[in-house]
Amino acid sequence: MKLLVCLKQILDPDVPARDFQIDPAAKAARRGGANLVTNIFCENAVETALQFREAAGGDVKITALCYGESSAEDCLRKAMAMTVDEACLVERNGNTNPEAAAVGRVLAAAIRRLEQDGGPFDAVLVGRESGDWGVGQTGGLLAEELGRPALGFVESLQPGNGGVTLRRQTDVGIEVAEAEAPFLVTITNNEDNVPRIPKTRDVMMSYRKPLQKLSLADLELDSEEIRDGSSIFEVEEIFIPTDEVECELAEGDTLEERVDQLAKRIHEVVASIG
Amino acid sequence: MFRVGGTVPFMDPTQATREVFWNIEYTWLVYVLMVPTLAVFGWGFWLKIRRWRAGQPAIRFDRPAERLQLFLRNAVGQGRTIRSRYAGVFHTLVYTGFIVLFLATTVVAIHHDTPLHIMKGHFYLIFQSLIVDVFGLFVLVGVALAAIRRWISKPNLLVYTDEASWILVTIFVMALTGFMVEGWRIAVTDDPWAAWSPIGNLFALASDPLMSDAAMQTGHVVIWWFHLVVAFGFIAWVPFSKMSHVFTAPLNIFTANLDGYGGSLKTIDFETAERFGINHLGDFTWKDLLDFDACTECGRCTDVCPANTVGKSLSPRDIILDLQGLMHRQGDQFLLNGNGNGNGSGANGSDELLPIIDQKTAVSPEALFACTTCAACMEACPVHIEQMPKIIDARRYLVMEEADFPEGMMDMMNSLESRQHPFAGTQFSRVDWTEGLDIDVMAEMDDPHEAEVLMWVGCGGALVERNRNTVRATAKLLKKAGVKFAILGREESCTGDPARRVGNEFLFEMLAKGNVETMQRYGVRKVVTSCPHCFNSFRNEYPQFGGSYEVYHHTQFLDQLLESGRFDGHDAAGSSNGSSTITFHDPCYLGRHNGEYEAPRNLLAKVGGARQVEMQRSRNTSFCCGGGGGMAFVDEPPDQRVNQERAQEAVDTGADVVAVGCPFCATMLDDGVNARRGDRDVRVRDVAELLWDAVGESDQAAP
Ligand code: SF4
Ligand code: SF4
Numbered sequence A: 001m002k003l004l005v006c007l008k009q010i011l012d013p014d015v016p017a018r019d020f021q022i023d024p025a026a027k028a029a030r031r032g033g034a035n036l037v038t039n040i041f042c043e044n045a046v047e048t049a050l051q052f053r054e055a056a057g058g059d060v061k062i063t064a065l066c067y068g069e070s071s072a073e074d075c076l077r078k079a080m081a082m083t084v085d086e087a088c089l090v091e092r093n094g095n096t097n098p099e100a101a102a103v104g105r106v107l108a109a110a111i112r113r114l115e116q117d118g119g120p121f122d123a124v125l126v127g128r129e130s131g132d133w134g135v136g137q138t139g140g141l142l143a144e145e146l147g148r149p150a151l152g153f154v155e156s157l158q159p160g161n162g163g164v165t166l167r168r169q170t171d172v173g174i175e176v177a178e179a180e181a182p183f184l185v186t187i188t189n190n191e192d193n194v195p196r197i198p199k200t201r202d203v204m205m206s207y208r209k210p211l212q213k214l215s216l217a218d219l220e221l222d223s224e225e226i227r228d229g230s231s232i233f234e235v236e237e238i239f240i241p242t243d244e245v246e247c248e249l250a251e252g253d254t255l256e257e258r259v260d261q262l263a264k265r266i267h268e269v270v271a272s273i274g
Numbered sequence B: 001m002f003r004v005g006g007t008v009p010f011m012d013p014t015q016a017t018r019e020v021f022w023n024i025e026y027t028w029l030v031y032v033l034m035v036p037t038l039a040v041f042g043w044g045f046w047l048k049i050r051r052w053r054a055g056q057p058a059i060r061f062d063r064p065a066e067r068l069q070l071f072l073r074n075a076v077g078q079g080r081t082i083r084s085r086y087a088g089v090f091h092t093l094v095y096t097g098f099i100v101l102f103l104a105t106t107v108v109a110i111h112h113d114t115p116l117h118i119m120k121g122h123f124y125l126i127f128q129s130l131i132v133d134v135f136g137l138f139v140l141v142g143v144a145l146a147a148i149r150r151w152i153s154k155p156n157l158l159v160y161t162d163e164a165s166w167i168l169v170t171i172f173v174m175a176l177t178g179f180m181v182e183g184w185r186i187a188v189t190d191d192p193w194a195a196w197s198p199i200g201n202l203f204a205l206a207s208d209p210l211m212s213d214a215a216m217q218t219g220h221v222v223i224w225w226f227h228l229v230v231a232f233g234f235i236a237w238v239p240f241s242k243m244s245h246v247f248t249a250p251l252n253i254f255t256a257n258l259d260g261y262g263g264s265l266k267t268i269d270f271e272t273a274e275r276f277g278i279n280h281l282g283d284f285t286w287k288d289l290l291d292f293d294a295c296t297e298c299g300r301c302t303d304v305c306p307a308n309t310v311g312k313s314l315s316p317r318d319i320i321l322d323l324q325g326l327m328h329r330q331g332d333q334f335l336l337n338g339n340g341n342g343n344g345s346g347a348n349g350s351d352e353l354l355p356i357i358d359q360k361t362a363v364s365p366e367a368l369f370a371c372t373t374c375a376a377c378m379e380a381c382p383v384h385i386e387q388m389p390k391i392i393d394a395r396r397y398l399v400m401e402e403a404d405f406p407e408g409m410m411d412m413m414n415s416l417e418s419r420q421h422p423f424a425g426t427q428f429s430r431v432d433w434t435e436g437l438d439i440d441v442m443a444e445m446d447d448p449h450e451a452e453v454l455m456w457v458g459c460g461g462a463l464v465e466r467n468r469n470t471v472r473a474t475a476k477l478l479k480k481a482g483v484k485f486a487i488l489g490r491e492e493s494c495t496g497d498p499a500r501r502v503g504n505e506f507l508f509e510m511l512a513k514g515n516v517e518t519m520q521r522y523g524v525r526k527v528v529t530s531c532p533h534c535f536n537s538f539r540n541e542y543p544q545f546g547g548s549y550e551v552y553h554h555t556q557f558l559d560q561l562l563e564s565g566r567f568d569g570h571d572a573a574g575s576s577n578g579s580s581t582i583t584f585h586d587p588c589y590l591g592r593h594n595g596e597y598e599a600p601r602n603l604l605a606k607v608g609g610a611r612q613v614e615m616q617r618s619r620n621t622s623f624c625c626g627g628g629g630g631m632a633f634v635d636e637p638p639d640q641r642v643n644q645e646r647a648q649e650a651v652d653t654g655a656d657v658v659a660v661g662c663p664f665c666a667t668m669l670d671d672g673v674n675a676r677r678g679d680r681d682v683r684v685r686d687v688a689e690l691l692w693d694a695v696g697e698s699d700q701a702a703p
Helices: A040-056 A070-081 A100-118 A138-146 A200-206 A223-228 A255-273 B028-053 B064-076 B085-113 B121-153 B162-189 B198-207 B213-240 B242-254 B286-294 B300-304 B316-337 B376-380 B387-401 B407-419 B465-480 B497-502 B505-521 B532-545 B554-563 B598-606 B642-652 B663-676 B687-695
Strands: A002-007 A009-011 A021-023 A028-030 A036-038 A061-068 A086-091 A123-127 A150-159 A164-170 A173-179 A183-187 A212-215 B453-456 B526-529 B550-553 B581-584 B611-613 B657-660 B683-686
Touching (some): A002 A040, A002 A070, A036 A070, A040 A061, A138 A183, A150 A173, A164 A183, A200 B505, B028 B242, B028 B286, B085 B121, B121 B162, B121 B198, B162 B242, B213 B242, B242 B286, B316 B387, B387 B505, B407 B505, B465 B554, B465 B663, B505 B532, B532 B550, B550 B554, B554 B687, B598 B611, B642 B663, B657 B663, B657 B687, B683 B687
Parallel strands (some): A061 A086, A086 A212, A150 A183, B526 B550, B581 B611, B581 B657, B657 B683
Antiparallel strands (some): A009 A036
């Protein structure tokens, strides 16, 4: 069996509030002092795939795929340290478009290329959403591009009779489904798919393993078109919301007076907010 | 009725002596028996030495002068053994008794088997009779005291084995039978020098009215041979029992680690190592293996272990003893497989090599991950066994080979890997604390070399709310004293201490190399830090990665500044600390690991005349706050919290300020003191904060 896991490198969502900066002109977050990390749901997806491989006990091959800047190599190396078998980076080269539709097209093209070379992927795993924009559409749009059935919010994959048994989170509880390849799932987190810490030996090995790199041109995609051509939304403005606290003390000589005053002011404020 | 020998005036004391082997026939049998005795003795030790030699290399015969000094102090001089009063007393009695009795036997041998008939005259009377009798009594009393402890008071720290009891019985019997034969000889021969052997003489006086000369003479022969057989048996047994410590302990002390506990972890060559960390005996160094055999089962290490004290399963004594047992059980298997090449995998039956980490023994993952690396065990061990580095060796295996460790440590390591600090979810950046202080950041300086000192802030100082005031106080004090310093700001990464103590040596090495590179870029020579963990890494560990600096803990540096009058004009005595009582908590990595106990106390002594009180466990016996070894990142069970145990001790001194010198101690004790202070107002404050209160100006905070 062959699994493919998509990864995204994002700005560390745990960056201390004061270190988070935005570039209003570019309408995007600035790197500033923040670190780059693998999106957590993507890591959950890697972990889910690894656990599937362990449960299947045999011939399961996992490939990690990332569309990102060259720094995203780190994410792929880490996935390899977690013992993913192969990794491929599609280099974005400064093309900053964050849009799911564009990303979906690029990933689909890359997947088709990888399938040409190594045979079809039975399952494609995508993180349910990313910790930067949180749009949560890449999985669905990628499934559309690939023409595969897709299921969202999956938390585990287990080898089932003949196919794969999926557990997915829904508003009313856990749904268990049987799936036949090929399919796509978006992965959410639960306590069992917390990404593992790699063994040191595997970390060292990950730097010795080959890592395939593809450019948009290799995939016969026009980077201009990828940037402009698939917009389904536009960022109007981006800003950091400010908390403004105004403090007013209720005045009065006695407790009663102050309570009266307070009640009056609450009335006024509520009325003014309307 | 009275026998008064040596004082009879007509007798010439220069002629005093006695007949060796009086009443004994077939003395040649002694020599015949001695052969197998010594053979077994030699074979036993040869087995041990062969086993040790199967270990990995370690350099432990360098610096002979220092080693000799240590040997004289703590082996010959029993420096550490006597730290414990009761055990110190009885051990000294038995130890000195053994030495004297051994010398006496040697004297007999020389007298009898060589032409040197030295056993006569004043030497015979004073040494061979009087002194030997007194020290023989020492042995009896010492063993009796030990027996009272083992059989009556039964403290927890001992291991209650039959072997230990038999050792006491055997030694007692040897000493007692020695006095019996001496007494009967005196009685039967009417020894004119009897008064010089007071204990033997007592025995003679007691036996005389009860027994005939013939009975005594027969008794003498029987007991004499019995004494000899027991003694020879004991000698043959020594290498197979904990009595082997008589030889292994001095050797272990001679080959002890001379570099302090702070520099006691091994480095790993990741390029060549076949395994990371240790899970097989053969991967230990010969010195580690010697450690196992040197253990006297005294239990002092476990007695002082903070994790053990609060009820966790960690027991350094049992770790050492279980590994010793494993080593003995594994015997030749271990030799074959662990033959020093670190290669435990292969065709030669390696599957039977038992792992050292075993849920069913004291070396369980749970116990290993309870260690705070405080080194109290190492400081307490009378024979200088190195327990903590072995715990780290095993942790390394679990972390790097098995990726198996507690959850809190996992988050910490994840954060270290992706954010170069261990505090996942912190709300602060590395420079937030500098707000309003105008502090130079090396990267932003025209000439970073202008900074004479690098103030190393440390993750615990910059990123944990509670400690930002400490680093602010330190920076303000440096400024006030006119020190030209700068910080690395965002370029600072964790020194790697938490990674190293948890066992992730690989991560530590990456962080260390990164920091050394950054500091090299700015030509850093002198470092001041308020974190003892960073301090320890710089001082003892970074030199291995090419980073050698003049390193100061902030209390050391501030103490120097204060001494040289750099805070003059601001009389500390007038400060608001005047009325408080302060107790200082020694951080493990400043005190035990690096031997600095005075600087913080000196500073406190000058802080506004505050009264200093000491906790019962202080200085080298200080009790860990519970935060070292990555434990600050682990949730301890509510009833097993090391910090609360320590906080209680601090609160019990009656102090209203608990002074600390470490960001980890500060947070751990803050929590602990809040849980244990009751209605009293007890506050935890860094020495730098207190000093700033005393000598600072405008933004003084009331304590
Ligand atoms: S270093 Fe401290 S916590 Fe660890 S075993 Fe020794 S005494 Fe116990
Ligand atoms: S390791 Fe040292 S302190 Fe611990 S029981 Fe053995 S001899 Fe005593």
